[in-house]
Amino acid sequence: MNDDVKLGGLAWHLAVLSLTAIGGGVVLVAPDVHHYVSVQNHWLTDEQFAAMYALAQAAPGPNLLFVTLIGWMIKGWLGAVVVTLAAIVPSSCLVLALGTVINRHGGGEGRWAGALRDALAPLAAGMLAGAAWTFLSVAGAGWRGIVLALAAAAAAYATKLNPLWLIALGALAGAIGLV
Amino acid sequence: MQDARVGCWALFKVFSHMAMQGFGGVLPFAYRHLVERTQWLTAAEFGQLLSIAQLLPGPTICNLSVMVGQRYAGAAGGFSALAGLLLGPFFIVIALGAAYQELAHHPLFVSAMRGMAAAASGLILATALKLAVGMLRGPAQESPAAADTGGLDVARTLFWRRVVQVALLVAAFIGLGVAKVGLITVVATLVPIGFLLFAFVWRKP
Numbered sequence: 001m002n003d004d005v006k007l008g009g010l011a012w013h014l015a016v017l018s019l020t021a022i023g024g025g026v027v028l029v030a031p032d033v034h035h036y037v038s039v040q041n042h043w044l045t046d047e048q049f050a051a052m053y054a055l056a057q058a059a060p061g062p063n064l065l066f067v068t069l070i071g072w073m074i075k076g077w078l079g080a081v082v083v084t085l086a087a088i089v090p091s092s093c094l095v096l097a098l099g100t101v102i103n104r105h106g107g108g109e110g111r112w113a114g115a116l117r118d119a120l121a122p123l124a125a126g127m128l129a130g131a132a133w134t135f136l137s138v139a140g141a142g143w144r145g146i147v148l149a150l151a152a153a154a155a156a157y158a159t160k161l162n163p164l165w166l167i168a169l170g171a172l173a174g175a176i177g178l179v
Numbered sequence: 180m181q182d183a184r185v186g187c188w189a190l191f192k193v194f195s196h197m198a199m200q201g202f203g204g205v206l207p208f209a210y211r212h213l214v215e216r217t218q219w220l221t222a223a224e225f226g227q228l229l230s231i232a233q234l235l236p237g238p239t240i241c242n243l244s245v246m247v248g249q250r251y252a253g254a255a256g257g258f259s260a261l262a263g264l265l266l267g268p269f270f271i272v273i274a275l276g277a278a279y280q281e282l283a284h285h286p287l288f289v290s291a292m293r294g295m296a297a298a299a300s301g302l303i304l305a306t307a308l309k310l311a312v313g314m315l316r317g318p319a320q321e322s323p324a325a326a327d328t329g330g331l332d333v334a335r336t337l338f339w340r341r342v343v344q345v346a347l348l349v350a351a352f353i354g355l356g357v358a359k360v361g362l363i364t365v366v367a368t369l370v371p372i373g374f375l376l377f378a379f380v381w382r383k384p
Contacts (some may be wrong), residue, residue, distance in 0.1 A: 016363070017362055017363070018237050019237070020236060020363050020366050021236055021237065021238075021362065022234065022235065022366065022370070024310075025238055025239050026237070026238040027303055028355070028362055029362060031356065031359060031361070031362065032361050032362050035359065035361075047289070047292070047293070048283075050293075050299075050300075051295070051296055052276070053296065053299055054295040054296040054298070054299040055272060055276065055295075056272055057203065057299045057302065058202075058203075058275070058295065058299075059268060059271045060267070060268050060271060061198045061264070061265065061267065061268020061272070062198070062201075062205055062238055062240045062264065062265070062268065063204070064238040064241065065268055065269065065272045066272075068272055068273070069272050069276045072272075072273050072276050073276060073280075077273075080269070080273060084265070084269065087237075087238075088237065088238065088241050088261065088265070090237075091235070091237025091238070091241070091242065092237065092242070092245045092261055094235065094236065094237070095232075095235055095237065095249075096245060096254050098235065099249045102231060111378065113234065114377075114383060115374050115377040115378035115382070116234060117230070117234060118340070118373070118377040119347065119372075119373025119374045120234065120370070120373075121310060121344070122311070122314055122344040122345070122347040122348040122351070122373070123347055123348070123351045123365075123366075123370065123373060124233075124307075124351075125307045125308075125311040125351075126307070126347065126348035126351025126353075127351045127362070128303055128304075128306055128310065129303075129304060129307040129348075129351075129356060130351060130352045130353075130355030130357070131303055131355065132300045132303035132304040132307065132356075133352070133356035134355075134356055134359075135296060135300035136297065139293055139296035139297055140293060141293050141294070141297045145293065145294075145296075146297075148294060148297040148298060148301065149297045149298065149300045149304060150301065150304070151301065152297070152301025152305070153301040153302070153305040153308060154305075156301065157305045157308050157309060162202065162203050163202075163203030163204060163302050164202045164203045166301070166302060167203070167298050167299060167302075169298065170294040170296075170299070170301075171291040171292070171298075172291070173294040173298075174293045174295060175287055175290055175291040175294065177290060179290070179293055179294040
């Protein structure tokens with residue numbers, strides 16, 4: 001917990017970012033949030049930041065909750081609530097505003113939506129890989145961490161294994177000193 | 180499909196149920212609950228809402244919950260579904276965070292977390308890989324039929340679409356992950372470029 005944290009600044013930052021995160025889900029905000037909370041403000045160490053995402057991934061519910069954990073780590077319950085609301089309320093209001101139109105007319109099929117979808121698919125893939133790279137480089141696991149991540153990626157890609165098992169295997173590999 | 184019996188409380192319950200089951204991702208459970216159990220959506224409606232939820236900013240599953248809730252009970256329904264999705268998991272992650280702080284000075288725990296974090300970034304990478312493979316496979320499946328009707332032009336368009344897709348993917352990776360120019364810059368530059376190229380130059384044949 002940190003007394004000189006400006007929660008408003010973090011909330012505003014997250015609100016803007018979550019409105020920018022299109023095509024790939026909330027994990028896309030990770031590189032910017034890392035820069036803000038760890039590099040610029042030193043509220044969390046790199047290792048803590050990477051651990052927050054891993055914990056959110058291990059818990060049930062949307063992975064968006066990693067920002068909740070970051071808020072909680074730096075400003076307790078108030079931080080958790082404010083940061084969560086900042087990340088979901090603006091985008092949800094946008095969805096509600098558009099939803100009236102979508103429910104009435106349908107949507108997502110026309111030429112413009114098609115072109116947008118065509119553009120977002122490769123960008124989402126590239127940005128997700130960029131976010132994964134950010135986590136890897138801040139997790140402090142070195143080249144063996146990279147090997148473990150690639151192995152987990154291959155297993156998740158090729159099998160229908162529940163991701164939770166891969167997280168648990170990762171923890172085990174870390175605990176016995178492989179990473 | 181518009182069912183008057185589905186109120187805010189029912190939305191809250193169904194979405195919290197699926198969220199609490201959703202270890203390692205809620206989406207598969209969303210399908211099971213919304214399409215198979217409650218039959219609030221048909222499979223086709225689910226697919227359509229999901230693809231819109233992905234196009235819009237914000238977390239995909241949250242967008243989906245807001246759209247489904249709104250369909251049945253207006254804005255209050257949207258927020259009920261969203262609250263159901265987040266409330267239980269909110270307390271669980273904080274319990275995990277508290278455990279993390281208790282154990283943070285334990286060397287064994289620290290190394291376990293390091294392995295966990297590496298595996299978690301591998302999972303993000305797997306999602307990226309699935310998206311990339313799906314995108315590159317897409318046009319190839321359409322090309323035999325398209326080649327019969329459109330000939331060389333279609334093949335050329337498909338080729339250039341693929342080149343642009345790969346270039347956008349690499350640029351997005353470098354921009355966000357390596358050069359670290361920030362999400363807003365990456366999106367504000369590459370989305371318009373990709374959109375204009377796919378809307379006007381290399382439209383889907």
